[in-house]
Every structure is written in structure tokens, then in C-alpha cells.
Amino acid sequence: MKSLETGISRREFLSNTSKASLVVGLAGTGILSACSGEVKGDSKAILATSFTQTPLAYDFAALEPHIDAMTMEIHYTKHAAGYAKNLGDAIGEESVDTNKPLEDVLAEISKYSTKMRNNGGGHYNHELFWKVMGPNAGGKPEGALAEAIASSFGSFENFATEFENAAKTRFGSGWAWLVVGEDKKLAVGSTPNQDNPLMDISEFKGIPLLGIDVWEHAYYLHYQNRRPDYVSAFWNVLNWNVVADRFSAAI
Structure with missing residues (x-):
């Protein structure tokens, strides 16, 4: 299979962002879905998540040796x-309107069941995870995203250290994230289990740009209990083009 392609240039995204007057706008819960009615076109498409599983855009073996095919x-x-x-x-059980993106449900997850929270979060988190990875990836971000990282963390190296620490020190199962926060600054944090920063019940909030799965099933076949090694290897499969497109749409 071919690697993930966004199909839309960074310039087009910046233009669309300007025209639509996009907001990261934050509701009383602390986060408003960036995929709500105010956001249109390509920016909505890059941020919105459907309720069904998307076909993987690359082969299972495409991320080796960093993530093995069986895993x-x-x-x-x-x-x-x-x-x-x-x-x-x-x-189906809770009569959710699937004409709206999954993000709208997550932003009000406290109104729904534990089943919705666990599986809605798990689905969203994994859909994002597959998208931000790819073959022939790695390196460092460029352009506006690189500038935002430097502005928010002081340097890319500081960001990488903070992100790795969030992933390595998350107790038990969970995720580490890079998000755009309410102040439109970038921030790093983590959430337990299948929670994520879009949820109104989350202490750490923002629009996710990238996330890393630190449940043991994400790495145990290859790395056993060596989560830090898996986290360090993640940089080699991170598709910064996708992350940059999400950043452009989110701000």
C-alpha cells in the first residue's frame, strides 16, 4: 500500500483557515469540537473523525523495524x-446523531455511558494514531508547526523530552499527547485508559495533534516491558506532514 497522503498542501490549509475564521473556541467544558458547524471544508475533513474504522493507509509491516507487523x-x-x-x-443504544463527528460526542462525554466513553475514546485515539504514523517518516517538523513548537517549549529537543516523559511516566495504560490548547499554545500531557483531551471529563484538554498509545498491547510483542525504547522509536514513524496539517486546521 502507499503511505498516508493528505492530498492538500499546507498553503491551502492556511488559506482555508483564514477564510473560515477557524476557532479552537472553547465551550464551558473547556473544549469545543473543532469539527463543529463553524468549521467547513478541508479543515473540517482533516479534523473530523467518523464512527467507523478507516482502512489502514499502509501495510502492517510498513513501520518495521520500529513497530513490528504482528503488533x-x-x-x-x-x-x-x-x-x-x-x-x-x-x-445505537444511546441514540447518537452520527451526522455529526465523533468529536462532538467526546466533548460532552460526561452525558453518556461508560461504554461510550471507553469505546468512543478508544476509537478516536486509534484513528488518530494510525494517521500520524507512516513509512518513510520521522525527522523534525518544519514551517509554522516548528515555530510553534519552539515558541511553546523553547526548542524541539525540549518538546521531545517533555513528550517522551509524558509517555514514559503515564502510570498503567493510557496515551501521551501534543495538543493545541485554549490559548492556542501547544501543550504536552497524558490521559489514562482511552480518555483523551477532547473529553469534558479530562483534566488535560486541547485539540490533539498527535498521540502515542502506551497500552502494553501497542508494544509488548517487540519491546516487552521496555516502554521507553518504544517511545523513543516512535519518532522514526511519526508523519510530521499530517501533524502539520492538523495544526494548520486547528488554529
Whole structure:
């Protein structure tokens, strides 16, 4: 399979952002879905998440040696597929309007069941995870995203250290994130289990630009208990073009 392609240039995204007067606008819960009715066109498309599992844009073996094929296959076809299936059951049970993006549900997750929280979060988190990774990736961000990282963290190296620490020190299972916060500054944090920064119940809030899965099933076959090694290897498969497009749409 070919690697993930955004199909839209950074310049087009910046233009669309300006024309639509996009806001990271934050509701009383602390986060408003950036995919709500105020956001249109390509920017909405890059941020919105459907309620069904998206086909993987690359082969299971495409991220080797950093993430092995068996882990990818089990992770995608069993774990992530399970969240998508259970989310489908939950939206039927709780009469969710699927004409709106999943982000709208997550922003008000306290109104829904634990089943919705766990599986809606698990589905969203994995859909983002697959998108921000890819073959022939790695390196460092460029342009506006690189400038924002330097402004928010002092340097890319400081950001990388903070992000790795968030992932390595998350107790038990969970995720580490880079988000655009309410002040439109970038921030790093983590959430437990399948929670994420879009949820109104989350202490750490923002619009996710990238996330890393630190549940053991994401790395145990290859790295066993060496989570720090897996976290360090993640930089080699991170697709900064996708992250940059999300940043442009979010701000």
C-alpha cells in the first residue's frame, strides 16, 4: 500500500483557515469540537473523525523495524476493531446523531455511558494514531508547526523530552499527547485508559495533534516491558506532514 497522503498542501490549509475564521473556541467544558458547524471544508475533513474504522493507509509491516507487523496487525484488527464495533453498539443504544463527528460526542462525554466513553475514546485515539504514523517518516517538523513548537517549549529537543516523559511516566495504560490548547499554545500531557483531551471529563484538554498509545498491547510483542525504547522509536514513524496539517486546521 502507499503511505498516508493528505492530498492538500499546507498553503491551502492556511488559506482555508483564514477564510473560515477557524476557532479552537472553547465551550464551558473547556473544549469545543473543532469539527463543529463553524468549521467547513478541508479543515473540517482533516479534523473530523467518523464512527467507523478507516482502512489502514499502509501495510502492517510498513513501520518495521520500529513497530513490528504482528503488533500492527493485532492492534488494528483486534483491539482497534473492537473499539469501533463496541462504539457502534453504544451509539445505537444511546441514540447518537452520527451526522455529526465523533468529536462532538467526546466533548460532552460526561452525558453518556461508560461504554461510550471507553469505546468512543478508544476509537478516536486509534484513528488518530494510525494517521500520524507512516513509512518513510520521522525527522523534525518544519514551517509554522516548528515555530510553534519552539515558541511553546523553547526548542524541539525540549518538546521531545517533555513528550517522551509524558509517555514514559503515564502510570498503567493510557496515551501521551501534543495538543493545541485554549490559548492556542501547544501543550504536552497524558490521559489514562482511552480518555483523551477532547473529553469534558479530562483534566488535560486541547485539540490533539498527535498521540502515542502506551497500552502494553501497542508494544509488548517487540519491546516487552521496555516502554521507553518504544517511545523513543516512535519518532522514526511519526508523519510530521499530517501533524502539520492538523495544526494548520486547528488554529
